[in-house]
Amino acid sequence: MRAEDAGSLSEMAEALLLDAALENIPYGFCVWSPQFRLVMWNKHYRDLYGFAAEAIYRGMSLEEVVQLSAQLGNHPGQSPDEFYEAYSSQLLANRSGARTKNQEVVHGGRTIETAHVFSPALGWVVTHEDITDEIARTEVVQKRKLELERQNIRLDAAVNNISQGLCMMDAKGRLIICNEPYARIYNLPERLIKPGTQLEDILSHLFDMGMSAGGTREEYIAWRRDVIARREYGKNVHELNGRTIMMQHHPMKDGGWVSTHEDITEQKQNEARIRHLARHDALTDLPNRIEFLEQMAKTEAGLSRGEMAAVLYIDLDHFKAVNDTLGHAVGDEVIKQASARLWGTTRETDVLARLGGDEFALLMRPIEHVSDAAKVADRIIKSIGAPMIIGGQQIEIGASVGIAVGPGDGVKTDTLVKNADLALYKAKSEGRSTYHFFETGMDAELQQRRSIEAGLRLALQREELRLVFQPLLGLAENRVTCVEALLRWDHDGRTISPVEFIPIAEETGLIVAIGEWVLREALKTCATWPGDVRVAVNLSPIQFKSRDLTSLVRSALADAHLPATRLELEITESLLLAENETTFKALHELRAMGVRISMDDFGTGYSSLSYLRSFPFDKIKIDRSFMRDLTTRGDSQAIIQAVIGLGKSLGMTTTAEGVETEEQLEMVRKHGATEVQGFLFSPPLPPAALANLLHSDSVKAQVDRKKAS
Numbered sequence: 001m002r003a004e005d006a007g008s009l010s011e012m013a014e015a016l017l018l019d020a021a022l023e024n025i026p027y028g029f030c031v032w033s034p035q036f037r038l039v040m041w042n043k044h045y046r047d048l049y050g051f052a053a054e055a056i057y058r059g060m061s062l063e064e065v066v067q068l069s070a071q072l073g074n075h076p077g078q079s080p081d082e083f084y085e086a087y088s089s090q091l092l093a094n095r096s097g098a099r100t101k102n103q104e105v106v107h108g109g110r111t112i113e114t115a116h117v118f119s120p121a122l123g124w125v126v127t128h129e130d131i132t133d134e135i136a137r138t139e140v141v142q143k144r145k146l147e148l149e150r151q152n153i154r155l156d157a158a159v160n161n162i163s164q165g166l167c168m169m170d171a172k173g174r175l176i177i178c179n180e181p182y183a184r185i186y187n188l189p190e191r192l193i194k195p196g197t198q199l200e201d202i203l204s205h206l207f208d209m210g211m212s213a214g215g216t217r218e219e220y221i222a223w224r225r226d227v228i229a230r231r232e233y234g235k236n237v238h239e240l241n242g243r244t245i246m247m248q249h250h251p252m253k254d255g256g257w258v259s260t261h262e263d264i265t266e267q268k269q270n271e272a273r274i275r276h277l278a279r280h281d282a283l284t285d286l287p288n289r290i291e292f293l294e295q296m297a298k299t300e301a302g303l304s305r306g307e308m309a310a311v312l313y314i315d316l317d318h319f320k321a322v323n324d325t326l327g328h329a330v331g332d333e334v335i336k337q338a339s340a341r342l343w344g345t346t347r348e349t350d351v352l353a354r355l356g357g358d359e360f361a362l363l364m365r366p367i368e369h370v371s372d373a374a375k376v377a378d379r380i381i382k383s384i385g386a387p388m389i390i391g392g393q394q395i396e397i398g399a400s401v402g403i404a405v406g407p408g409d410g411v412k413t414d415t416l417v418k419n420a421d422l423a424l425y426k427a428k429s430e431g432r433s434t435y436h437f438f439e440t441g442m443d444a445e446l447q448q449r450r451s452i453e454a455g456l457r458l459a460l461q462r463e464e465l466r467l468v469f470q471p472l473l474g475l476a477e478n479r480v481t482c483v484e485a486l487l488r489w490d491h492d493g494r495t496i497s498p499v500e501f502i503p504i505a506e507e508t509g510l511i512v513a514i515g516e517w518v519l520r521e522a523l524k525t526c527a528t529w530p531g532d533v534r535v536a537v538n539l540s541p542i543q544f545k546s547r548d549l550t551s552l553v554r555s556a557l558a559d560a561h562l563p564a565t566r567l568e569l570e571i572t573e574s575l576l577l578a579e580n581e582t583t584f585k586a587l588h589e590l591r592a593m594g595v596r597i598s599m600d601d602f603g604t605g606y607s608s609l610s611y612l613r614s615f616p617f618d619k620i621k622i623d624r625s626f627m628r629d630l631t632t633r634g635d636s637q638a639i640i641q642a643v644i645g646l647g648k649s650l651g652m653t654t655t656a657e658g659v660e661t662e663e664q665l666e667m668v669r670k671h672g673a674t675e676v677q678g679f680l681f682s683p684p685l686p687p688a689a690l691a692n693l694l695h696s697d698s699v700k701a702q703v704d705r706k707k708a709s
């Protein structure tokens, strides 16, 4: 009721009071008479709809108000008539006194909620409230709720799909959620994985599982609680019944935490294995070079304080031949047996390593005297030198050892290792199966060897190789029956002995090409000799590796227009050391062609006698070392006698090598040797001199003379 409409004073006061109250309620308010006339309203009402103060008046019809309202932009999307129709029929339908609610859109897109109550005395009392902001707020809440639900679904999927164990606890230490891997890692029963489970119950179970950390159940639970209370989150690794579990705690904002649990047993084992593999040799499980060098580095400090340590570099002799001819499986077995034998020579503080191939190293620390290292080297050589039985066959291998002793030969790992290696080189070049200490000046020697190696590569094309020939005399025939071709290398103004360069040629594989040249050259020369003199050619075991040795021999014979019977091939025991099928096949093929096969240097190896049974040799050449000892050692004479006898019974001829004196000649003649070879009759000669000798009878005369005397 507006103040201006009041009658009496008291009525006026009442009206003023009511007016003030109406103006102060925080929403729009109006009353419609039962005849749809505007009776009462407040300023909020006007403001909500945008009515100016003078625009509305008491008694204004609903229709007029609706018209005005529409003009002001309220109820967009509806015509004033439509709106009036709907609104008035709604009011008319609601005369029960119950409160009904309605929403309308007004200018500016805001939403007004109207509530109507009908009283027969007053008409409709309507309140109007702008609920635009409230709607927006509830929409946001609704959205958040949806989002949260979606997140929960996602979390659930995540929790159940990760392979790690996961457990989420609230701030009060109650289980929110955990997944299957978590239950599996700790073997948790059904009742302990239910949401709401108390941390204590889980911890108690973990204690029963063996996660005690050494104390009692109470101590364990208290400790874990304490860790959580102090929020000491992070990684920790624990052992559980032989498995390794990595646990990680992550705090949550609300005071709870998430823990992840991963069984890293395999991962750790793999890591350990990889670490081990990186530092050990797979075949022998000995430390490898990396580990060895690190162990040596740890010894440096002691060495600089004056403590003594020795480094032994060990190399197997003939290993390459065994590996090449018998195959890698046998080679591997040789390495394994050798490493076991080496291991037997070490002490607890020593380090034995396999550096690769057939190379081993032994670090002896500490030692008292230099002689300690010599003793061990000696033991190593003896132990490796004893025959090995592999796959039913006997294999002989040797070891060469180079020794450097610190601090005298160096303190730094690099220096000691280099010096031990140089000493090894020396031991090998001195005929193998020996040891050698490092000496100053070895470096220069090695340089020399390297330059030989480099020079040898060019020797063939530079035509620096030539053959000399040494006759073999048949004692029954009393003439030269065979001539051995021996290789010479003229290099840098001097003639290098085959003893010096053949081993290098073998190691580098150059022997294959050189050997072919020797064979062709020897046969070519032989073709210029009288019809029945044979040529003997030395073969290196490496040459048997090239499969087509027989075709090479066949082609060289054809090129020289010589029958196979004019050729003798001399092989040494080291070839047979590796008794393998290809070797024997080649030997038999060659022999079937008519080529004669001689066993050279007989008596220098371990089991020469057993080799005699392995192949029907045509000739045995008794090593010249027996000739040297003939007059001083009684057993040499006995051996020569026995070998000649054996040769006879096996149908093999015998040649005595290195006959230098008349006494020696007499001796071998007495025992029945077939041939003799040596300086007494002739040194190796250039081709022309040899040809002269063959065409004269000077040698024959010499023999005759000796026979007569």
Ligand code: C2E
Residues within 6 Å of the ligand: 470, 485, 486, 487, 497, 498, 499, 502, 515, 518, 538, 539, 540, 570, 600, 601, 624, 657, 658, 659, 660, 677, 678, 679, 680, 684
């Ligand atoms: P080898 O097969 O035992 O050759 C015989 C060696 O004894 C030759 O040494 C020869 O000069 C030497 N000699 C001959 N008569 C006497 C003597 O009365 N007293 C002494 N003390 N020595 C005598 P050379 O020519 O230095 O050859 C040494 C080794 O080199 C040969 O021993 C052989 O194993 C190897 N060799 C030589 N030429 C070749 C070749 O063309 N191919 C291969 N694979 N090896 C070869």
Ligand code: CA
Residues within 6 Å of the ligand: 484, 538, 570, 600
């Ligand atoms: Ca020979």
Ligand code: CA
Residues within 6 Å of the ligand: 600, 601, 621, 623, 624, 657
């Ligand atoms: Ca010989």
